[in-house]
Amino acid sequence: MAAIYNFNPGPSVLPKVVYEKAAQAVLNYNNTGLSVLELGHRGKEFQAVIDGAMQDLRDLMKIPDDYAVLFLGGGASLQFSMVPMNLLPEGETADYTDTGTWAAKALKDAKLYGNVNVACSSKETTYNHIPKNLKLTAGAKYLHVTSNNTIYGTQWKEFPKYDGLMVADMSSDILSRPVDVSKFGLIYAGAQKNMGPAGAVVVIVRKDLVGKSGRKLPDMLNYEMHIKEGSMLNTPPVFPVYVISEVLKWLKGIGGVEAIQVINERKAGKLYKAIDDSKMYKGTVAKEDRSLMNVCFVIGDEIKEKKFIDEAKKAGLVNLAGHRSVGGFRASIYNAMPEEGVDALIAFMKEFEAKNS
Amino acid sequence: MAAIYNFNPGPSVLPKVVYEKAAQAVLNYNNTGLSVLELGHRGKEFQAVIDGAMQDLRDLMKIPDDYAVLFLGGGASLQFSMVPMNLLPEGETADYTDTGTWAAKALKDAKLYGNVNVACSSKETTYNHIPKNLKLTAGAKYLHVTSNNTIYGTQWKEFPKYDGLMVADMSSDILSRPVDVSKFGLIYAGAQKNMGPAGAVVVIVRKDLVGKSGRKLPDMLNYEMHIKEGSMLNTPPVFPVYVISEVLKWLKGIGGVEAIQVINERKAGKLYKAIDDSKMYKGTVAKEDRSLMNVCFVIGDEIKEKKFIDEAKKAGLVNLAGHRSVGGFRASIYNAMPEEGVDALIAFMKEFEAKNS
Numbered sequence: 001m002a003a004i005y006n007f008n009p010g011p012s013v014l015p016k017v018v019y020e021k022a023a024q025a026v027l028n029y030n031n032t033g034l035s036v037l038e039l040g041h042r043g044k045e046f047q048a049v050i051d052g053a054m055q056d057l058r059d060l061m062k063i064p065d066d067y068a069v070l071f072l073g074g075g076a077s078l079q080f081s082m083v084p085m086n087l088l089p090e091g092e093t094a095d096y097t098d099t100g101t102w103a104a105k106a107l108k109d110a111k112l113y114g115n116v117n118v119a120c121s122s123k124e125t126t127y128n129h130i131p132k133n134l135k136l137t138a139g140a141k142y143l144h145v146t147s148n149n150t151i152y153g154t155q156w157k158e159f160p161k162y163d164g165l166m167v168a169d170m171s172s173d174i175l176s177r178p179v180d181v182s183k184f185g186l187i188y189a190g191a192q193k194n195m196g197p198a199g200a201v202v203v204i205v206r207k208d209l210v211g212k213s214g215r216k217l218p219d220m221l222n223y224e225m226h227i228k229e230g231s232m233l234n235t236p237p238v239f240p241v242y243v244i245s246e247v248l249k250w251l252k253g254i255g256g257v258e259a260i261q262v263i264n265e266r267k268a269g270k271l272y273k274a275i276d277d278s279k280m281y282k283g284t285v286a287k288e289d290r291s292l293m294n295v296c297f298v299i300g301d302e303i304k305e306k307k308f309i310d311e312a313k314k315a316g317l318v319n320l321a322g323h324r325s326v327g328g329f330r331a332s333i334y335n336a337m338p339e340e341g342v343d344a345l346i347a348f349m350k351e352f353e354a355k356n357s
Numbered sequence: 358m359a360a361i362y363n364f365n366p367g368p369s370v371l372p373k374v375v376y377e378k379a380a381q382a383v384l385n386y387n388n389t390g391l392s393v394l395e396l397g398h399r400g401k402e403f404q405a406v407i408d409g410a411m412q413d414l415r416d417l418m419k420i421p422d423d424y425a426v427l428f429l430g431g432g433a434s435l436q437f438s439m440v441p442m443n444l445l446p447e448g449e450t451a452d453y454t455d456t457g458t459w460a461a462k463a464l465k466d467a468k469l470y471g472n473v474n475v476a477c478s479s480k481e482t483t484y485n486h487i488p489k490n491l492k493l494t495a496g497a498k499y500l501h502v503t504s505n506n507t508i509y510g511t512q513w514k515e516f517p518k519y520d521g522l523m524v525a526d527m528s529s530d531i532l533s534r535p536v537d538v539s540k541f542g543l544i545y546a547g548a549q550k551n552m553g554p555a556g557a558v559v560v561i562v563r564k565d566l567v568g569k570s571g572r573k574l575p576d577m578l579n580y581e582m583h584i585k586e587g588s589m590l591n592t593p594p595v596f597p598v599y600v601i602s603e604v605l606k607w608l609k610g611i612g613g614v615e616a617i618q619v620i621n622e623r624k625a626g627k628l629y630k631a632i633d634d635s636k637m638y639k640g641t642v643a644k645e646d647r648s649l650m651n652v653c654f655v656i657g658d659e660i661k662e663k664k665f666i667d668e669a670k671k672a673g674l675v676n677l678a679g680h681r682s683v684g685g686f687r688a689s690i691y692n693a694m695p696e697e698g699v700d701a702l703i704a705f706m707k708e709f710e711a712k713n714s
Contacts (some may be wrong), residue, residue, distance in 0.1 A: 013395045033361040165475060198594055
């Protein structure tokens with residue numbers, strides 16, 4: 001079968017070696033004679049998996065010791081409410097940046113728990129840029145940012161200068177570049193883009209921040225309890241965590257976030273160049289805010305766009321349709337998208353333009 | 358490699374054919390050229406998977422049309438708070454049965470949202486039986502039961518006669534026997550025992566009950582929103598749901614819950630008989646409440662119990678240790694434990710008794 005390149009925005013392509021290890025583990029995990037799917041979460045095998053994943057994430061992101069690392073269920077969307085529930089006491093204010101659909105959802109949930117100041121918004125221009133001037137609140141508990149906006153293809157190239165602690169949803173660009181974790185009180189990220197399959201969310205939280213909301217929370221919504229129980233307050237999503245552990249090993253093996261950043265810049269750089277060099281394709285967002293993960297572009301002609309999607313699919317380039325709120329195309333080129341996939345897309349784009357302009 | 362029988366209480370053994378299909382799907386799902394781990398949850402492939410799983414669960418459990426079926430993340434433990442958050446308005450009362458550790462956790466979370474009446478408790482006798490006399494509250498919103506108590510090995514053989522609607526945690530015996538769903542307002546169950554791997558919880562809820570709590574809930578904690586979005590409010594745990602879909606197909610293929618109930622009664626029956634016929638082993642719970650899923654027994658001699666565990670493991674019978682709060686042994690023999698596994702355990706028990714009494 002010819003190579004298929006999957007540009008899906010999430011769940012997304014993972015390294016081939018991880019698929020091979022995971023398939024083997026489903027049949028017989030590490031020569032135990034048991035499937036990874038039946039491994040008890042309290043057993044020594046899984047404890048080694050989760051411990052290893054936590055340590056590898058610490059190493060890769062240089063997470064300081066006063067931060068806890070959690071692998072939870074429920075997805076990043078549950079963090080939209082868990083963050084303010086835990087970090088925003090009644091009557092206090094948090095600043096939120098409104099840079100896309102997911103940012104707006106986080107903002108909406110926060111309003112249920114405290115005062116929310118919208119520090120900036122690019123909603124009026126279909127979120128086509130990252131606003132540079134933030135209106136911050138003195139004494140705010142935190143500033144929430146969405147580091148990469150999957151749907152619109154924008155990314156904070158530099159995080160805002162901020163005196164307090166930021167909270168970041170890094171679902172779609174975690175581990176794609178170095179980040180100074182100490183600037184953040186909490187980082188969360190759904191696994192299903194750069195880290196693993198759907199079904200797990202990573203939370204990195206400074207331990208001294210939890211347990212101070214003044215709210216009586218059920219244990220499952222209380223970071224303090226998850227930290228106390230070493231991320232095993234209940235049965236964790238065992239298989240997703242296992243796959244994450246293998247993705248982290250792969251990333252370490254190829255040189256970590258510093259190495260992948262170089263590759264990501266090269267991949268996105270050549271794709272944006274192909275867009276800018278063409279007469280047919282147009283990028284949809286401000287150049288300085290272009291995401292290295294989700295490359296959005298249009299032709300501006302619905303018939304040609306449909307033809308592009310159909311022919312690309314036949315050429316093995318799948319899931320390139322843009323989100324319905326933007327239209328056109330979105331090529332999600334996360335860490336595990338091989339450079340050959342980007343090269344194949346560029347070649348296809350050039351050929352399509354030559355034939356159809 | 359000789360057969361290994363895994364008696365783990367959860368995550369637990371799944372049918373071998375499911376492991377084989379899952380391993381193949383991780384490499385190449387349904388000849389798409391893509392791994393099941395990179396399937397987009399909005400794509401037609403996964404839509405067919407989740408639709409099929411919902412329909413198969415409806416067929417297997419004869420779920421009436423006015424109930425919704427959801428596959429969510431976060432585990433059954435998150436349902437401990439979601440249930441009262443959604444179904445118990447401020448100031449109202451719910452009745453809870455205290456029949457084990459998990460029942461007590463559900464009860465504890467409910468207290469955060471309304472008045473909780475403990476309808477019965479067997480805590481004083483280490484949860485070794487199911488109380489028969491319930492002290493119910495007139496006008497209570499629901500009665501919460503834990504259908505099977507994994508740690509202690511007790512099970513409601515008949516659910517209480519109850520005029521209102523019950524809410525049940527069926528994590529450890531769902532799909533093991535027919536249940537009249539119409540007696541319940543809501544049923545929830547973590548997948549990792551009878552249904553699939555860890556990382557997903559099934560919620561079956563009568564649609565007219567949701568959206569009436571009077572609380573402003575974040576979408577992710579609001580059943581109404583999950584129902585509205587067809588269980589795809591956010592990215593669902595794709596791979597766990599896929600494996601559940603295959604387990605449900607398997608169960609349908611062997612004749613459904615009616616057929617598995619016969620097998621479960623035969624498996625548990627012969628194991629309890631072996632315990633009762635021996636002079637060495639003693640069951641730990643009231644005979645009429647014995648679980649068909651988790652068979653708990655002791656020798657009452659720590660040295661012999663340790664020897665039993667060690668030698669059983671060498672014989673390929675693994676994860677037989679009882680929960681630390683009970684001690685001794687617990688053989689979890691869910692739907693997917695082959696009868697040969699139970700036979701092998703019984704043979705080992707007899708041999709061990711002959712050598713060590």
